[in-house]
Amino acid sequence: MTSLPLQAETPATSSQFAYVGTYNPNGEGVYLFKVDGQSGALTRAGIASSQANPAQLTAGQDGKTLYVASEIANYKDGKHGSVAAYAVNRTDGALSKLNEQDSQGATPAFVTLSAQGKHLFAANYGGGSVAVFPLGADGSLQPASSVQQSSGAPGAPKPEAAVVGSFAASDHNGPHAHMIASDPSGRFVFSTDLGLDRIYQWRFDQASGRLSPNTPAFIQASSAGAGPRHFVFHPNGKYVYVINEESSTLTLYHFDQTKGTLEEQESVSTLPKNYQGTNFASGLILSPDGRFAYVANRLRNSIAQFAIGAEGRLTWIDDTWTRGDYPRSIVIGPQGRFMYALNQRSDNITQFAIDKESGRLEFIDRYTGLGSPSQMVFLP
Template sequence: MKKKFRDFSSAASVYSCMIIGLSTLVSLPVLADMKPSEQTMKIAYVATYNPHGEGVYLMKVDEKDGSLTTDKLVSSIPNAAQLVLDKDSNHLYVASEVDNYNDGTHGSITAYAINKTDGSLKKLNEVDSQGAGPVYLSIHPDGEYLFVANYISGSIASFPIERDGKLGRPTSVKQSSGEPGAAKPEAAVAGSFAASDHDGPHAHMVDSDPSGQFIYSTDLGLDRIYQWRVDHATGVISANNQPFIPASSPGAGPRHFVFHPQNKHVYLINEESSTLTSYLMDQESGKLTQQQTLSSLPNGYKGTSFASGIVLGKDARHLYVANRLHNSISQFNINENGSLTLADNVWTRGDYPRTIVISPDGQSLYAMNQRSDNITQFNIDPSSGKLTFTDRFTPVGSPSQMVFVSDGR
């Protein structure tokens, strides 16, 4: 981009330029003495689907209002739709949601080192995801293992994270099997034709509980929530005493879930039925017990919709759920006993919100609108949790996910 310079024609202007130049020279040692964290800009990465999206994009994040500016493409691996950062934001892991990596039948995961000065990425290594269509990545709380859910093949796997950020050989690969779930979601609203992929195993998410003792994975195709244990020393995953529990209703299609940091509940969104289910987690055994199920859609809605994203507010008093086709975000208040109450529903201002994320300061929520090729931003009321659209659209082709880089402050 060409820079524009003013034409200083007067003596006063020339004098001013000399003063500015001298002051800049004086300030250089000050800049040199700044700590790295003070020089670091706020950045985020957005994952996308081809062909509208070309890979992973770097975003600049305004610290005052949370607005986004697309900076540059930093990874062009195909269908780079899934991301996760390590706990110190030094490394980024990107899953290529394909089924033909290296002319085989699996997807891939690439490890990158992050340059926090300019956000550029340095490729460290690339591994086979141990299944087709890797749709979710997560990292164990101790930071030593990465987990992946492979949707197309229905498998999950664990990989050690080496000291330099590279991924090692897989320590576990678990393949789901069993009878597919009901073709039509029993708990869907009237008029819904939301029925897909109940034709075999389809792992949709895998993640560890906050303690790091237990691993859970959802299988949309088999209508199951799997319960696992993980060995901290080896990263080996093994079935818990009760290997899995059924979905909250036939054909529900379990998708994504979040852990509440205080009330021992797990909240899970069911894609096909567009329902939200709460589970009480036994801290000793890891067993989940179903508590409450309610629609993720506003009262009175009839027709087809697919629930997608789920995220907890920073204060863990509010829960937000994205609804595709209805193109909305539902806000739920979390009561002291862990139960949920629908509080509000707002239009995303985009089409097909795949995921929703909240900024690290808890002040903004962003919707990744896959079909309208944009990200929309909402302010979060610190007291009520209510969402208010900011009138900000960020153009991005087929956005899937966004992660914010910690700058160490």
């Protein structure tokens, strides 16, 4: 598939489609929105899919397909979740279901495409497994080509790097795969396991769609009980940033592009210097130019902002109140001018202007009410 640039052929005055996944029962499915190219305002266009608990989603690289994970554990009366493929009507954004597959584990918490766009990766939080699904010519999901199950001793019950007064200790009771994604080359894949405090390192055979352990097969989290959650690659491909949910820290790793392995460099708190109490770090995103990193904090209900300097090092800038409760994720719009916070417990999406020079955020007094929003993707 050919990757289409997000900003090309998208005039600032035109509108674009976005999809938002939600949690039942407040959210009723996958919602379709129109995005104003000038103001970034969201206008609800309807429910595009009523798939159960469709909290996780990702768009095909050519914008013709949307993939949605049902974060459930009873697909077809079994104990797993599911992933579904939808064809996208480029004219009105309507979705037509192509097919659905067993996610190969309970409650899939993350889905994304391989670098070449020919496979879908899924991380099953409840089951502690990761799976790879080849894509058909029409974008449909083929049966899993590789399934890897985590196992081992649970991580520390309390995060040692958390701030004073934190009781952010959850799910260190066994494997809980939280995210899986490939490096930009597509030759290597990483997956996080919050329950085991591990980051797994895989080799990926793009022909067969199979994962095999790299050497070493995994590295430990940056601190005991940290709970590694999500990660992103820097645009230069040399740095990887990981947010740790339980410790509320952001860790920089240098990526060996030949070996496909990570080397830890530094960890910084995602919370202001004087903050004390419980917080769970959730969303993570970099600015398109790679100059800034942003982290969503749940309970603190803020978005932390960092400048990225030499060798990928992080410098605290500020944090901004989300104007909502329990931000599940954050996303930057296709023009790179606006950020959106998906506030799960307050049932709304809030919008911020991004200062491209300083990286700071400014709330622009725009709320979009929506039941339990989880994730938003813009159609390429």
